[in-house]
Amino acid sequence: MPETDRFTALKQKLAKKEPLLISFFGDSISTFEGFDGYCGGATCRAANYAEVFLTRLSDVYEHDGIVGCCHGFPGNNTYMGLGRLHLLKAATPDLVVVAFGANDFGHRPICATQTGFALELILDGVANELHAAAIVMAASSGGPLWDQWDDVAPRIASQVAVCEEWGVPFVDTHAEVVRRMSRGESWCDYFPCDADSHPNDRGHALWAETLLEVFVSRMASDH
Numbered sequence: 202m203p204e205t206d207r208f209t210a211l212k213q214k215l216a217k218k219e220p221l222l223i224s225f226f227g228d229s230i231s232t233f234e235g236f237d238g239y240c241g242g243a244t245c246r247a248a249n250y251a252e253v254f255l256t257r258l259s260d261v262y263e264h265d266g267i268v269g270c271c272h273g274f275p276g277n278n279t280y281m282g283l284g285r286l287h288l289l290k291a292a293t294p295d296l297v298v299v300a301f302g303a304n305d306f307g308h309r310p311i312c313a314t315q316t317g318f319a320l321e322l323i324l325d326g327v328a329n330e331l332h333a334a335a336i337v338m339a340a341s342s343g344g345p346l347w348d349q350w351d352d353v354a355p356r357i358a359s360q361v362a363v364c365e366e367w368g369v370p371f372v373d374t375h376a377e378v379v380r381r382m383s384r385g386e387s388w389c390d391y392f393p394c395d396a397d398s399h400p401n402d403r404g405h406a407l408w409a410e411t412l413l414e415v416f417v418s419r420m421a422s423d424h
Contacts, residue, residue, distance in 0.1 A: 204368040207334035211295060212420050220266040224289050225251040226282065226323075227300030227338070230399055230408075231273030241273065242392075242399030250400070251298070253409035261417060270294065278304040278311055279319040286326045297327045298412065300338040302360065303398050306352040317359030324367045336419075337364050338372040338412060372415045374408050381407075 214221050225231045230241040233249040243249040255269045270292050274285060279301040289297065301323075305316045320337065327335045339357050357375055364371040378391055388395055391404035400408060 215262050222294045223269045223296045224294035225298050226272040228277045229275035231300050234271045243405045248402040250405040250408035278309045283319045296334045313355035313359045316356045321363045336370045339375045370415050370419045
């Protein structure tokens with residue numbers, strides 16, 4: 202099934218108020234259950250971007266049958282995520298939010314080409330094994346004092362290229378943070394400190410709103 206048809210199926214489910222399951226598939230930032238109360242940098246589960254997004258999505262579409270499942274795992278880079286893709290099969294999600302990249306240049310570094318290749322294999326698995334739609338989120342990572350700050354751009358560029366090839370929406374949370382910094386806001390408005398890439402509650406809210414904007418725009422599109 203082409204990616205366009207998968208989003209058409211999502212649109213139909215939303216219109217008919219049918220149950221909709223969304224998997225949040227990523228690293229520690231996408232973790233909101235199963236790790237002794239750790240919520241990806243948010244103070245509680247309800248403040249994690251996934252839960253904020255689900256709440257906002259339910260409000261926008263007046264649909265109380267939208268639920269989420271956590272497939273985030275701390276420390277994973279994109280290749281490691283690829284190795285966990287099979288774990289999503291039992292959940293049978295309608296939509297997978299793919300949110301890797303924070304560890305690709307920091308904790309467990311891989312080059313931008315590897316990031317793109319691993320993401321392409323993940324999208325192939327989501328489409329052809331899970332038969333689900335996908336949205337990809339960039340990693341808002343590399344605080345302004347990190348040496349790796351300039352390493353974020355090529356990895357995001359590789360994500361963008363893969364998403365364009367697959368016709369998958371891309372949520373550039375990193376660019377949104379940078380835009381806000383250019384208007385005088387601080388990295389630390391959205392993250393605990395310059396050396397931490399885990400969003401605080403305000404950062405998670407920004408992630409959720411950016412994701413919601415892209416999702417709603419895609420649902421309103423005819424293709």
